[in-house]
Amino acid sequence: xxxxxxxxxxxxxxxKERFEPLHDPxxxxxxxxxxxxxxHIGNLRTYIFEDVLKRTLVALGYNVRHIINIxxxxxxxxxxxxxEDKMEKGAKREGGSVWxxxxxxxxxxxxxxxxxxxxxxxxxxxxxxxxxxMIDLVEKLEGHGFTYKTSDGIYFDTAKFPSYAAFAGLxxxxxxxxxxxEMGEKRSxxxxxxxxxxxxxxxxxxxxxxxxxxxxxxxxxxxSAMSLAYLPQPIDIHCGGADHIRVHHTNEIAQAEAAxxxxxxxxxxxxxxxxxxxxxxxxxxxxxxxxxxLRQKDxxxxxxxxxxxxxxxxxxxxxxxxxxxASAQSLTNLRRVIGSLSSQSKASSPSxxxxxxxxxxxxxxVADDLNMPRAVAALWDIVRNESLDAHLRRVCAEQADNVLGxxxxxxxxxxxxxxxxxxGATMRLECTTCIPLDICDKLTAIxxxxxxxxxxxxxxxxxxxRQKLGAAGIIVKDQPDGSTTIxxxxxxxxxxxxxxxxxxx
Ligand SMILES: [Zn+2]
Numbered sequence: 417x418x419x420x421x422x423x424x425x426x427x428x429x430x431x432k433e434r435f436e437p438l439h440d441p442x443x444x445x446x447x448x449x450x451x452x453x454x455x456h457i458g459n460l461r462t463y464i465f466e467d468v469l470k471r472t473l474v475a476l477g478y479n480v481r482h483i484i485n486i487x488x489x490x491x492x493x494x495x496x497x498x499x500e501d502k503m504e505k506g507a508k509r510e511g512g513s514v515w516x517x518x519x520x521x522x523x524x525x526x527x528x529x530x531x532x533x534x535x536x537x538x539x540x541x542x543x544x545x546x547x548x549x550m551i552d553l554v555e556k557l558e559g560h561g562f563t564y565k566t567s568d569g570i571y572f573d574t575a576k577f578p579s580y581a582a583f584a585g586l587x588x589x590x591x592x593x594x595x596x597x598e599m600g601e602k603r604s605x606x607x608x609x610x611x612x613x614x615x616x617x618x619x620x621x622x623x624x625x626x627x628x629x630x631x632x633x634x635x636x637x638x639x640s641a642m643s644l645a646y647l648p649q650p651i652d653i654h655c656g657g658a659d660h661i662r663v664h665h666t667n668e669i670a671q672a673e674a675a676x677x678x679x680x681x682x683x684x685x686x687x688x689x690x691x692x693x694x695x696x697x698x699x700x701x702x703x704x705x706x707x708x709x710l711r712q713k714d715x716x717x718x719x720x721x722x723x724x725x726x727x728x729x730x731x732x733x734x735x736x737x738x739x740x741x742a743s744a745q746s747l748t749n750l751r752r753v754i755g756s757l758s759s760q761s762k763a764s765s766p767s768x769x770x771x772x773x774x775x776x777x778x779x780x781x782v783a784d785d786l787n788m789p790r791a792v793a794a795l796w797d798i799v800r801n802e803s804l805d806a807h808l809r810r811v812c813a814e815q816a817d818n819v820l821g822x823x824x825x826x827x828x829x830x831x832x833x834x835x836x837x838x839x840g841a842t843m844r845l846e847c848t849t850c851i852p853l854d855i856c857d858k859l860t861a862i863x864x865x866x867x868x869x870x871x872x873x874x875x876x877x878x879x880x881x882r883q884k885l886g887a888a889g890i891i892v893k894d895q896p897d898g899s900t901t902i903x904x905x906x907x908x909x910x911x912x913x914x915x916x917x918x919x920x921x
Contacts, residue, residue: 441479452506566601719744
């Protein structure tokens with residue numbers, strides 16, 4: 417894919433632009449989680465899109481330096497600098513210390529993204545480890561005359577930054593007139609806290625000394641301080657969810673550019689929401705779906721990743737359990753087709769030129785602002801194209817998977833094979849590790865016999881067969897849903913520790 421031009425939609429200019437980085441490695445900053453609760457799958461959609469971006473850059477031959485921060489303090493419940501600190505609120509809910517909550521939810525977040533096959537960043541800076549850098553940035557802003565003090569904190573004076581409204585296309589006049597926002601002592605609705613003072617009547621668990629008094633940083637200053645601490649300015653790419661455009665990223669730009677006098681970021685990319693029928697995904701109630709929810713419903717994490725590829729990252733993606741199940745099936749089908757290519761493959765290795773030519777439609781889709789629905793369709797066209805050698809098709813799938821991250825080379829977990837037993841009954845065999853399921857006729861006949869006995873309610877006969885199989889190391893377990901799980905030891909299947917699910921009509 418090297419040599420292919422990458423086009424990305426830049427929110428800053430509302431247009432698709434040719435990507436030309438300033439730095440090697442390409443600097444990539446992604447706003448990280450506020451670690452006060454589990455991440456819901458809508459949040460995780462953003463990290464999947466960012467992972468595709470990073471994998472694409474690598475596939476194009478770029479080196480990448482990738483930072484995802486951990487917000488473990490200072491994110492208030494509203495964007496207008498009112499409400500409680502989400503972390504302190506989370507600690508009250510969970511009954512632990514704020515520090516414990518932060519560690520716990522940081523770990524669960526990292527576990528979630530590992531399940532989704534999201535590559536870890538080069539660094540995970542935590543806000544609480546960068547308080548001096550934040551204070552330094554606020555002091556710079558103070559020195560340049562961009563701040564003012566109220567009774568509850570140090571604020572950024574947006575009137576002093578004339579291009580404030582440009583990034584999000586804000587209509588600041590109407591914002592003032594139209595929104596009933598708690599202004600407090602703020603001079604303007606768009607002004608935002610850089611440093612908040614600890615409330616006098618309340619002892620916060622997280623607070624620090626500063627030149628302005630004991631308190632804690634504003635959420636926006638955290639990202640500016642941490643991104644500038646680890647990446648050279650201007651940063652090549654900064655990503656986040658579309659909900660960050662209006663306030664969080666607008667404020668990050670204002671404070672970083674006011675402090676340094678330089679362009680903060682060159683390419684801004686934003687992922688759209690995962691939506692339910694009634695609009696944006698909520699973080700509460702039935703719509704609070706996490707990786708744990710998927711596990712409870714036996715949905716593989718990578719099925720969710722596959723589902724995310726059914727829409728472009730800049731398009732809202734409508735969630736439904738049926739659509740998710742369809743993506744799970746589609747991933748299984750894709751793996752099965754690719755798995756079957758391995759057994760058909762010839763020994764000869766395809767040339768670099770052959771691979772590049774076959775994969776061209778796939779890479780063209782990816783390089784066109786990460787058009788994953790088109791990329792997945794292009795991969796299907798390649799693996800099903802019988803005019804191409806099977807080995808070539810398989811190599812193409814492996815390379816495409818460096819971008820897709822779907823573990824396509826893994827033998828399908830849900831491989832299905834239909835076998836007609838000795839009694840004429842059809843069995844559907846699902847093997848957790850191999851394709852095709854290598855199960856001998858004799859065993860098939862015995863299992864059919866047992867199934868017939870159970871159907872005729874001859875449980876003594878069924879049990880006798882189960883014990884006979886058990887003596888041979890084959891474990892037979894009847895499931896409440898009517899299916900039977902068979903664990904087959906090495907020697908019967910080709911690999912060790914095979915498990916097969918067997919259904920019969
Ligand atoms: Zn951020």
